[in-house]
Amino acid sequence: xxxxxxxxxxxxxxxxxxxxxxxxxxxxxxxxxxxxxxxxxxxxxxxxxxxxxxxxxxxxxxxxxxxxxxxxxxxxxxxxxxxxxxxxxxxxxxxxxxxxxxxxxxxxxxxxxxxxxxxxxxxxxxxxxxxxxxxxxxxxxxxxxxxxxxxxxxxxxxxxxxxxxxxxxxxxxxxxxxxxxxxxxxxxxxxxxxxxxxxxxxxxxxxxxxxxxxxxxxxxxxxxxxxxxxxxxxxxxxxxxxxxxxxxxxxxxxxxxxxxxxxxxxxxxxxxxxxxxxxxx
Amino acid sequence: xxxxxxxxxxxxxxxxxxxxxxxxxxxxxxxxxxxxxxxxxxxxxxxxxxxxxxxxxxxxxxxxxxxxxxxxxxxxxxxxxxxxxxxxxxxxxxxxxxxxxxxxxxxxxxxxxxxxxxxxxxxxxxxxxxxxxxxxxxxxxxxxxxxxxxxxxxxxxxxxxxxxxxxxxxxxxxxxxxxxxxxxxxxxxxxxxxxxxxxxxxxxxxxxxxxxxxxxxxxxxxxxxxxxxxxxxxxxxxxxxxxxxxxxxxxxxxxxxxxxxxxxxxxxxxxxxxxxxxxxxxxxxxxxxxxxxxxxxxxxxxxxxxxxxxxxxxxxxxxxxxxxxxxxxxxxxxxxxxxxxxxxxxx
Ligand SMILES: Nc1ncnc2c1ncn2[C@@H]1O[C@H](COP(=O)(O)OP(=O)(O)OP(=O)(O)O)[C@@H](O)[C@H]1O
Ligand SMILES: [Mg+2]
Numbered sequence: 001x002x003x004x005x006x007x008x009x010x011x012x013x014x015x016x017x018x019x020x021x022x023x024x025x026x027x028x029x030x031x032x033x034x035x036x037x038x039x040x041x042x043x044x045x046x047x048x049x050x051x052x053x054x055x056x057x058x059x060x061x062x063x064x065x066x067x068x069x070x071x072x073x074x075x076x077x078x079x080x081x082x083x084x085x086x087x088x089x090x091x092x093x094x095x096x097x098x099x100x101x102x103x104x105x106x107x108x109x110x111x112x113x114x115x116x117x118x119x120x121x122x123x124x125x126x127x128x129x130x131x132x133x134x135x136x137x138x139x140x141x142x143x144x145x146x147x148x149x150x151x152x153x154x155x156x157x158x159x160x161x162x163x164x165x166x167x168x169x170x171x172x173x174x175x176x177x178x179x180x181x182x183x184x185x186x187x188x189x190x191x192x193x194x195x196x197x198x199x200x201x202x203x204x205x206x207x208x209x210x211x212x213x214x215x216x217x218x219x220x221x222x223x224x225x226x227x228x229x230x231x232x233x234x235x236x237x238x239x240x241x242x243x244x245x246x247x248x249x250x251x252x253x254x255x256x257x258x259x260x261x262x263x264x265x266x267x268x269x270x271x272x273x274x275x276x277x278x279x280x281x
Numbered sequence: 282x283x284x285x286x287x288x289x290x291x292x293x294x295x296x297x298x299x300x301x302x303x304x305x306x307x308x309x310x311x312x313x314x315x316x317x318x319x320x321x322x323x324x325x326x327x328x329x330x331x332x333x334x335x336x337x338x339x340x341x342x343x344x345x346x347x348x349x350x351x352x353x354x355x356x357x358x359x360x361x362x363x364x365x366x367x368x369x370x371x372x373x374x375x376x377x378x379x380x381x382x383x384x385x386x387x388x389x390x391x392x393x394x395x396x397x398x399x400x401x402x403x404x405x406x407x408x409x410x411x412x413x414x415x416x417x418x419x420x421x422x423x424x425x426x427x428x429x430x431x432x433x434x435x436x437x438x439x440x441x442x443x444x445x446x447x448x449x450x451x452x453x454x455x456x457x458x459x460x461x462x463x464x465x466x467x468x469x470x471x472x473x474x475x476x477x478x479x480x481x482x483x484x485x486x487x488x489x490x491x492x493x494x495x496x497x498x499x500x501x502x503x504x505x506x507x508x509x510x511x512x513x514x515x516x517x518x519x520x521x522x523x524x525x526x527x528x529x530x531x532x533x534x535x536x537x538x539x540x541x542x543x544x545x546x547x548x549x550x551x552x553x554x555x556x557x558x559x560x561x562x563x564x565x566x567x568x569x570x571x572x573x574x575x576x577x578x579x580x581x582x583x584x585x586x587x588x589x590x591x592x593x594x595x596x597x598x599x600x601x602x603x604x605x606x607x608x609x610x611x612x613x614x615x616x617x618x619x620x621x622x623x624x625x626x627x628x
Contacts, residue, residue, distance in 0.1 A: 175365075177367045180367070181363060181425075183334075183354045184354050184355070184359075184429075185355075185360065185381030185432060186355045186381055186385065187381075188355060188384075191384060199371045200369075
């Protein structure tokens with residue numbers, strides 16, 4: 001390839017990526033940069049990291065942070081465990097039950113979040129259907145709504161269908177013949193799972209984890225409607241700082257910090273992708 | 282010779298009604314038996330039943346005298362080489378080969394040695410660190426073969442293992458497999474729909490058709506004395522001529538050919554092209570015909586002769602013998618050997 005042609009191709013490539021790059025710049029990079037700049041303005045009027053220090057020094061904020069991380073981790077673990085089990089079950093079993101699951105598991109994706117949340121409140125609330133039903137048997141329902149349990153249940157509802165869909169497609173990509181040859185050399189169910197199925201679906205597992213993590217850590221509707229007054233999840237806390245206390249700079253600091261949390265996971269994801277690329281070439 | 286594998290009256294019918302019926306087959310230790318037949322005749326079904334991937338509806342399968350029908354594949358002393366390589370894409374060649382041995386809890390040093398030996402046997406030394414995606418199709422199939430050999434199975438099952446390879450490589454792999462078989466003395470059941478491959482490779486050929494066995498015999502025997510019309514058509518090339526039973530023989534044109542099987546009614550007489558003799562037309566005896574085409578195919582030539590009474594006969598002749606022959610020439614055709622079959626239905 002001649003030098004001129006190479007340059008032409010490079011310019012063409014730049015032109016082709018520029019729309020998406022511009023979009024990324026306007027929708028993602030600029031707001032983040034802006035939040036960061038805003039967050040540097042201290043209460044005293046100077047420039048510094050005081051807003052970030054507050055996130056860790058204030059007891060309420062610290063509780064919110066720990067609460068958010070705990071809910072996110074528990075939700076991620078539960079969602080992925082349930083989704084993985086469902087994906088496995090749908091891939092390796094058949095029968096009426098599987099057909100039924102296959103047809104219905106995506107329904108939650110089509111129900112608007114607010115409606116689903118209200119549904120959960122009606123079902124699980126203090127005087128909700130479930131508690132009234134259980135009362136007949138003399139069982140008292142523990143507090144679910146306005147508690148972390150409520151948020152976690154809502155997270156399961158919102159995230160399991162999509163994660164299951166992702167993992168199912170990964171399972172479908174594992175040919176039966178690859179599993180048959182593992183059985184042929186003598187591998188039992190556990191060995192097949194840990195040595196063949198899990199490694200072959202690990203990449204998708206990471207993608208699902210990333211999606212669930214980001215979705216949960218930045219969620220607002222469910223924690224706002226179902227969560228306790230204190231501690232709060234970061235999204236709710238941010239809204240309060242911004243809307244009720246009108247501290248724009250502190251809200252920006254919190255937003256930027258949440259972004260950092262997400263980028264940590266993004267970093268792991270990209271690193272594992274890069275490792276895979278490297279081992280292939 | 283001790284019996285290594287015994288398939289007894291196995292029947293497997295799928296929901297669609299297709300499958301195999303009444304399959305019985307004995308394989309002695311160290312024997313290489315091929316299952317040969319057209320696509321869809323049930324070869325894979327038989328092989329997968331032996332390997333444990335399909336459960337027969339009825340019948341029994343014994344390996345070294347023990348019934349294995351109740352065992353899942355992971356518990357059977359068999360190993361299978363699949364048509365589509367089936368290596369684990371995320372494991373290196375070494376890991377692919379070592380997996381089965383690790384499950385058997387062999388010490389590491391022993392595994393290392395066994396893997397290196399197996400790779401040498403399939404002529405892929407020093408490829409331990411490669412991933413399957415970095416190997417060619419032929420190399421992947423060798424690794425798959427090595428993976429099975431390592432486990433020293435009581436019976437090695439191969440389902441069209443070379444069909445995805447090009448003709449030359451297929452030939453090489455065939456020879457290699459033959460050599461490995463003599464070296465290791467493994468008992469093998471080999472599935473193919475390629476009759477040439479079956480003839481070249483097998484101690485014994487089992488010809489299947491529509492879910493049942495047509496004939497099981499040594500390659501020579503199958504070639505010389507195909508027991509049914511189906512086998513005669515399927516194995517090698519064969520000319521078919523209509524014949525009429527006449528006394529103790531069968532009349533075809535001017536010839537009366539032997540009727541060994543005492544066939545009655547209408548018959549089809551099969552003659553291999555190499556058993557067809559061409560003589561100058563003036564010789565007088567034989568069926569008269571015109572040479573339609575001469576094709577030189579390497580060291581021999583195939584000559585098609587259009588008979589006066591209708592029909593075409595093909596003959597194989599050494600390539601030097603065809604120098605005097607030209608298309609359009611009149612010749613007389615005779616046969617040195619023939620075999621007769623009753624004519625049934627639209628056959
Ligand atoms: N799982 C299945 N369910 C239903 N029918 C099947 C199944 N597997 C095979 N069959 C049918 O059984 C018959 C025999 O199939 P089999 O795979 O044994 O053929 P084969 O001889 O191996 O053919 P090929 O040379 O094409 O591999 C075919 O008609 C096929 O359609
Ligand atoms: Mg087959």
